[in-house]
């Protein structure tokens with residue numbers, strides 16, 4: 560379904576910035592960079608350092624095919640569209656910034672470690688086939704040929720040759736450089752405390768250090784986005800994820816592909832880290848790394864990859880996925896003039912960054928969203944539920 564939204568004629572004259580963006584995660588930075596390319600003046604306000612929220616916690620998988628779940632048929636065209644944009648986005652970003660983002664195109668393998676797991680993996684594989692996705696069924700021995708470090712009890716696998724990865728932290732750093740080189744204004748350590756309003760419309764924002772006027776404010780504050788809309792039921796909540804990195808010998812990496820089991824994923828990075836993630840916990844903003852969470856990750860990794868026992872632990876962390884009511888992102892207006900949201904990306908915010916940047920830059924610069932992104936407006940929640948007020 561295609562939807563066209565026009566907001567251009569509402570832009571007031573004499574704004575300090577055409578667009579002010581709350582949040583310097585992958586979403587805020589990608590949107591800001593694309594808007595600069597459309598000739599608009601843009602400022603990003605980040606309360607810490609750019610990329611310090613969920614972006615820093617992300618594994619960086621671009622796994623539209625492996626991630627496909629029953630009941631997420633609407634999301635698939637969006638994730639595939641963004642995955643198709645990633646290679647060009649990488650080239651453009653690395654050229655603009657002069658920095659590598661460690662785009663690795665070895666594909667993703669989902670392994671089954673028992674006969675029961677094979678049955679469930681077959682179900683996932685059949686779902687991928689029904690969607691016409693190009694995944695390949697592998698026997699246990701074929702899987703171990705690709706990844707000799709896997710335990711012999713691997714009895715089957717699904718290989719997705721087009722599910723790749725980047726290093727999300729390098730992406731944030733490159734986006735910062737590209738954004739600044741393109742003329743963007745970046746305020747780090749600048750918490751936005753409120754949105755400025757006049758006659759019911761958002762006209763800018765306030766930090767502890769002052770107020771900034773803007774034609775449009777983009778709310779891209781991840782799991783914290785609802786805090787800036789008190790009294791408004793933006794359906795986004797934090798979903799905690801614990802993860803860790805092991806240190807591999809870069810000359811003899813323990814894995815080459817991203818490998819998923821039923822419990823975890825393991826993603827080898829170009830700098831020698833092997834990321835093992837991630838828990839999914841509905842615990843608000845509880846940032847603790849727990850013994851149980853880390854034990855579950857390490858034990859599940861050991862079940863698939865015995866050699867991990869010898870690897871040093873490099874880092875442990877938690878992050879908060881910005882998760883919407885239907886696990887899909889929210890793009891565009893929410894019924895408050897001058898305000899556009901770009902949040903709710905849940906477990907796919909890295910994958911969905913290019914399509915989000917396209918959606919929001921088209922909406923603000925051209926007054927409309929087209930393509931699969933047009934189905935992901937806030938209005939879908941108003942239609943399905945009488946619970947949301949829609950008012951400011």
Ligand SMILES: Cc1cc2nc3c(=O)[nH]c(=O)nc-3n(C[C@H](O)[C@H](O)[C@H](O)COP(=O)(O)OP(=O)(O)OC[C@H]3O[C@@H](n4cnc5c(N)ncnc54)[C@H](O)[C@@H]3O)c2cc1C
Nearest residue numbers: 582584586606612613614619620751781800878908909910
């Ligand atoms: C453990 C884990 C693993 C993941 N792995 C993947 C993966 O492999 N692939 C994938 O596609 N996705 C993954 N994700 C999801 C992905 O990380 C998120 O969807 C994505 O980072 C969301 O980006 P964002 O910019 O919206 O939010 P964030 O990165 O959280 O950025 C929001 C920013 O807003 C700032 N902010 C908040 N409030 C304010 C304020 N008042 N004023 C100014 N700034 C403010 C924050 O400091 C933060 O920097 C993972 C998430 C987790 C937790």
